[in-house]
Amino acid sequence: MTFEKIKAIIVDQLDKDEEEVQLTTNFREDLDADSLDLFQIINDIEDEFDVKVETDEGINTVEDLVKYVDSQLV
Template identity: 40%
Template structure:
């Protein structure tokens, strides 16, 4: 995967995935959107998002790291940080 992907590219990918999986309008998904409280995402939804990010970007996310991701912005920051490493 190209290391030149920026934060906006990651945000777009996360927004598209969540919109499709949770049947939510992409316009309703911002960086401050909380997975559980705002999107009613359960642990399986979050697991599927982590798997999608791992596959799309060639990164690994531990259970501990995943448990700290509470908002869309957290997920985007995590992936963008891994792509810079």
């Protein structure tokens, strides 16, 4: 559930195909996302899940982001 919502946000923000966004996908290497892209994605995720992401440090893959959001939802 979390992954699907995050995937939709990433696809929308980065104008990518859904097939390009998997758990192992790296934001910078696989999606060519820069820090502004990541900032925008995180803002949308904060709004969608009502969580606060303090830093994008350590968030390199989609899975990192999904795990972080899940940990905040507990």
